[in-house]
Structure formats: C-alpha cells, structure tokens
Amino acid sequence: EWSFSLINLNNLPSTSTAEPYYNFTSLKSSEVIWLYGNVSDLTEFNNETVSREEEDPDYPGWGINITYYRKAFTASDDLLESFKDGDLRKEKYIAKEYNRINNSFYPDYYSSFGKYQLSAMGEPNGSENFALSFRLSEAYLNLAEAAAYNNEESKALSAMRTLLENRYEPEKLVVPAGLTGETLKNFIKAERRKELCFEGQRWFDLRRYGM
8 A cells, every 4th residue: 555745854863873864765765656776876976085185283294194085076055055044955855075084074065965875974875775766745846847837826836835844944934925927937946956956857857947
C-alpha cells in the first residue's frame, strides 16, 4: 500500500556528530516515490577539492606548513541568497563545507550537494547509496505549475502553500496571495529551484523554460 506524505522540516529528528544531515534520499522517507542513481556517479566531479600550503601560524619560522583543502565547487551566492528568513531548506538540504583543521563546519560555506547520506565531515557516505529520487514535493510543484499555466491560480497557490508550510518556520511563512499570470509562474519556478536544488533538475527546467 502506497502512503506518501510531505516531511515537515520543523520536525526532523535531531542530528548527531556521526550523521550531521538528514538523509532525504532513503527508502524510509515518506516523500520518496522512486529512488535512482548512486552517490559516486553524482559526486564524481562536484566533490573535488583544491589545496594550498601555508606556514603553520603556531610555528612561525620553523618551516612547518599546513595544507588547506577546500571544495572546488560550492553553492552559488544567487541560490543561497534566494532562501528567505525562516526557510529551513538552506540549512537542511545543502551540506556545509567541513574545516578539517578545526574539525567543524564552516558557518557560511555551502557545498554543491546534499539531501543524501553524508559522513560526520559532510562527505558523501557510501558510493553505492541512492543519490536521487522522485519526491512528493516535486509532485506538488508539478501540480502548481500545471495549474498556473491552466489559469487555475487558487489551485496553484494552494499546492504551494501546502508545500511551503512544511519547509518554513511557522511564524515566518508568507505565501503571497493573489498572484496571477507570469508573476505566479515565476514564483513557482523560483520555489522549484530551491526545493530541487542539486537533484539534477535545473538544466532540464531551464530547457523547458526556453532559456
């Protein structure tokens, strides 16, 4: 028996040192309709690092260097700045870059992946684990987009409200009322970009939009 439901990001289980991020790409997820792809294929390139050596500031003049490793690819500023205050997806969906020197996550540096199983250092964990899925949230976005193009604005806004109620802190959610036409379509497109970030959908969406 199929039983799908949106995950409320306000109610996710507490994270731990071993599992700092929730795994949305799992058979246990109530949103997952179909799983596909593996982590090793998805992260073959976007998990690459670059390095540089600097003198250890604790031992100046001793000839002791520290090698710093940083991600070659990170989430774009344009994407990160699109998340409004109270939108939980930025912190729950996108893994922060790990500082191996201080053994902690950089507070403001976001990698170009997330949502699947990650290690204690925010690295892809298990190359054969599923990396992608068709999720219920995409179905809501598809419904909203189709309704908007069919001039069923109230249905489109209702679908978006249902989705976003599960993505925002309750007191900070504001779904614009009375959106119509291109304004409504652009609102749905912007939310689709945030909801499905790093799931391999953006390229195909841009093609659909004629860009």
